[in-house]
Amino acid sequence: xxxxxxxxxxxxxxxxxxxxxxxxxxxxxxxxxxxxxxxxxxxxxxxxxxxxxxxxxxxxxxxxxxxxxxxxxxxxxxxxxxxxxxxxxxxxxxxxxxxxxxxxxxxxxxxxxxxxxxxxxxxxxxxxxxxxxxxxxxxxxxxxxxxxxxxxxxxxxxxxxxxxxxxxxxxxxxxxxxxxxxxxxxxxxxxxxxxxxxxxxxxxxxxxxxxxxxxxxxxxxxxxxxxxxxxxxxxxxxxxxxxxxxxxxxxxxxxxxxxxxxxxxxxxxxxxxxxxxxxxxxxxxxxxxxxxxxxxxxxxxxxxxxxxxxxxxxxxxxxxxxxxxxxxxxxxxxxxxxxxxxxxxxxxxxxxxxxxxxxxxxxxxxxxxxxxxxxxxxxxxxxxxxxxxxxxxxxxxxxxxxxxxxxxxxxxxxxxxxxxxxxxxxxxxxxxxxxxxxxxxxxxxxxxxxxxxxxxxxxxxxxxxxxxxxxxxxxxxxxxxxxxxxxxxxxxxxxxxxxxxxxxxxxxxxxxxxxxxxxxxxxxxxxxxxxxxxx
Amino acid sequence: xxxxxxxxxxxxxxxxxxxxxxxxxxxxxxxxxxxxxxxxxxxxxxxxxxxxxxxxxxxxxxxxxxxxxxxxxxxxxxxxxxxxxxxxxxxxxxxxxxxxxxxxxxxxxxxxxxxxxxxxxxxxxxxxxxxxx
Numbered sequence: 001x002x003x004x005x006x007x008x009x010x011x012x013x014x015x016x017x018x019x020x021x022x023x024x025x026x027x028x029x030x031x032x033x034x035x036x037x038x039x040x041x042x043x044x045x046x047x048x049x050x051x052x053x054x055x056x057x058x059x060x061x062x063x064x065x066x067x068x069x070x071x072x073x074x075x076x077x078x079x080x081x082x083x084x085x086x087x088x089x090x091x092x093x094x095x096x097x098x099x100x101x102x103x104x105x106x107x108x109x110x111x112x113x114x115x116x117x118x119x120x121x122x123x124x125x126x127x128x129x130x131x132x133x134x135x136x137x138x139x140x141x142x143x144x145x146x147x148x149x150x151x152x153x154x155x156x157x158x159x160x161x162x163x164x165x166x167x168x169x170x171x172x173x174x175x176x177x178x179x180x181x182x183x184x185x186x187x188x189x190x191x192x193x194x195x196x197x198x199x200x201x202x203x204x205x206x207x208x209x210x211x212x213x214x215x216x217x218x219x220x221x222x223x224x225x226x227x228x229x230x231x232x233x234x235x236x237x238x239x240x241x242x243x244x245x246x247x248x249x250x251x252x253x254x255x256x257x258x259x260x261x262x263x264x265x266x267x268x269x270x271x272x273x274x275x276x277x278x279x280x281x282x283x284x285x286x287x288x289x290x291x292x293x294x295x296x297x298x299x300x301x302x303x304x305x306x307x308x309x310x311x312x313x314x315x316x317x318x319x320x321x322x323x324x325x326x327x328x329x330x331x332x333x334x335x336x337x338x339x340x341x342x343x344x345x346x347x348x349x350x351x352x353x354x355x356x357x358x359x360x361x362x363x364x365x366x367x368x369x370x371x372x373x374x375x376x377x378x379x380x381x382x383x384x385x386x387x388x389x390x391x392x393x394x395x396x397x398x399x400x401x402x403x404x405x406x407x408x409x410x411x412x413x414x415x416x417x418x419x420x421x422x423x424x425x426x427x428x429x430x431x432x433x434x435x436x437x438x439x440x441x442x443x444x445x446x447x448x449x450x451x452x453x454x455x456x457x458x459x460x461x462x463x464x465x466x467x468x469x470x471x472x473x474x475x476x477x478x479x480x481x482x483x484x485x486x487x488x489x490x491x492x493x494x495x496x497x498x499x500x501x502x503x504x505x506x507x508x509x510x511x512x513x514x515x516x517x518x519x520x521x522x523x524x525x526x527x528x529x530x531x532x533x534x535x
Numbered sequence: 536x537x538x539x540x541x542x543x544x545x546x547x548x549x550x551x552x553x554x555x556x557x558x559x560x561x562x563x564x565x566x567x568x569x570x571x572x573x574x575x576x577x578x579x580x581x582x583x584x585x586x587x588x589x590x591x592x593x594x595x596x597x598x599x600x601x602x603x604x605x606x607x608x609x610x611x612x613x614x615x616x617x618x619x620x621x622x623x624x625x626x627x628x629x630x631x632x633x634x635x636x637x638x639x640x641x642x643x644x645x646x647x648x649x650x651x652x653x654x655x656x657x658x659x660x661x662x663x664x665x666x667x668x
Contacts, residue, residue, distance in 0.1 A: 062545065064541050065538075065541060088576070089576045089578070091578055105549070105556065106549065109545065109548050109552040110545070112552060113544075113548050124572050127565050127568065127569040129565060129566060132563075133563065136566055137570075138580060139583040139586040140581075140586050150569060242593070243593070243622065248581070249578065268622035268623035269622075310593050397630065398632050401632070407630070407633050408633045409619060409620060409626065412626045413626070437612070437614070437615060437618060438597055438619055439619070470597065470618060470619065470622065471593075471595050471596050471597045471618050472598070476597055476598075521594070521651050525596050525598050
């Protein structure tokens with residue numbers, strides 16, 4: 001393997017481009033620290049992207065620590081402030097059934113306490129509803145309720161949130177490389193002084209005074225490169241994804257083992273999950289089993305029977321980096337995070353555990369520790385500086401559509417991804433043509449993802465701009481998409497064919513566990529369209 | 536704060552809750568307040584008829600056969616209705632200009648050609664209702 005001739009030198013190298021690692025890089029860049037951020041796959045492709053896509057305020061913490069709830073709510077409020085175009089309100093309907101362990105008075109009591117903290121994240125208080133009112137709001141609910149309550153949280157696209165943090169870090173001087181796998185840590189005695197990583201087939205050295213391990217479930221592996229132990233209890237979680245909003249409201253359900261299961265609408269999709277099981281396998285090869293699918297659907301069907309008649313289009317899976325603890329069942333494990341300053345490997349910091357909602361705070365604590373080592377006095381500004389796209393008022397979808405000759409639906413989708421920068425993204429009016437009709441994705445936006453948002457594959461484009469996230473899963477658009485992305489990245493014709501085939505294979509792997517759930521018609525169409533690609 | 540303290544505080548909150556419930560009216564009548572609260576976010580309820588229509592509408596696989604049969608609907612392919620528009624209800628108000636006009640020729644024929652039985656006329660009616668509600 002070739003070694004790059006020019007190793008880089010910076011203050012900090014951050015390993016891991018999930019939302020936490022991206023947040024650390026942004027935080028440090030805003031303080032004027034030179035940073036290199038490395039991600040072995042794509043931004044937000046690991047645990048961040050396989051979450052339930054929510055910034056929530058820690059309702060469950062009321063059971064054991066109200067102060068943690070307050071802190072969670074406060075930080076959720078910061079994220080809402082800085083990422084206004086990326087977040088949306090999600091309104092939970094919490095149905096109470098006659099045999100539920102907690103009666104409706106107990107459930108409402110908890111919501112009343114939670115209401116005290118809701119203003120911290122700009123959320124409305126709860127509302128209590130009778131059975132008839134619950135059914136008026138959502139006619140798909142079961143009829144045997146005793147009533148229900150509402151509670152509000154915020155939804156977010158974690159892929160866009162991770163990318164917005166990366167982009168802001170880069171705009172403040174950081175370097176950020178996806179598809180760059182760290183192979184070893186460089187050491188001087190016990191001191192960690194940098195990393196070696198592989199990108200595009202070449203191994204490169206990057207020296208730094210501080211190396212931050214934000215590898216999520218992979219963080220024990222990274223710490224192991226310096227002979228350090230990080231103990232986690234990794235937990236596998238799967239989600240089912242529907243190609244549309246099943247409901248305008250979050251449906252809260254209880255699984256057969258008493259766990260909470262959520263069905264959450266996010267933009268044009270619905271995410272249903274999650275499972276929570278100890279995981280001992282290969283972190284890079286996590287499969288969804290039919291049992292897990294049945295477990296989730298059984299839970300939701302109990303309060304929302306309509307779910308049985310709808311078609312999930314894919315399943316996602318990921319592994320949470322839960323902190324190690326012996327004895328509690330998975331669901332009772334704490335979601336707290338831990339910052340480890342490795343005494344026997346000076347220069348290495350590990351940030352692990354935690355949850356999406358706390359990413360900014362985790363990043364702040366980590367950046368504070370890095371700055372102490374560097375002697376940097378600058379304070380954290382990530383709760384006040386808005387992320388790219390939220391800096392100013394965005395135009396309306398109609399204005400954007402008329403100016404750039406795209407559909408209003410396409411413009412509205414672009415606004416949700418790019419906020420006030422959507423006009424610049426769509427500025428090439430000659431590319432007003434749609435490439436993905438399920439998403440009404442304009443060619444200009446897809447080309448921009450490849451040119452300016454580090455989308456280096458069609459799967460990256462799926463994360464960045466929702467390519468092929470709709471009902472046909474790419475069967476109708478993947479060839480054209482490969483041409484658009486290939487034109488930007490200099491792919492040959494055969495590379496475009498390979499990219500399309502790779503994308504469809506990945507899409508099939510996510511769809512295979514769901515074929516018995518009304519999935520065969522779509523599969524037949526996809527197969528018919530791709531016969532030319534089979535060996 | 537320990538778990539024990541949290542439980543004690545929750546017990547106190549529960550006692551206050553029960554007291555308030557005895558002093559206040561019976562539950563009910565708050566649904567309008569709820570819907571007004573979330574109207575700016577376009578979080579609207581589906582009607583019972585729309586809820587029943589949704590499984591058939593969501594069977595769409597965007598194969599495009601309907602587009603071969605039917606004229607365009609306000610300049611859009613009929614396949615766009617279920618494959619793109621009937622996915623994100625809060626966005627429909629912003630996208631309403633795409634569906635301006637009443638013209639929708641040939642939707643019945645397009646629905647007849649659909650291999651998975653998407654009721655296109657019902658889908659268009661649902662989209663228009665949610666866009667203007």
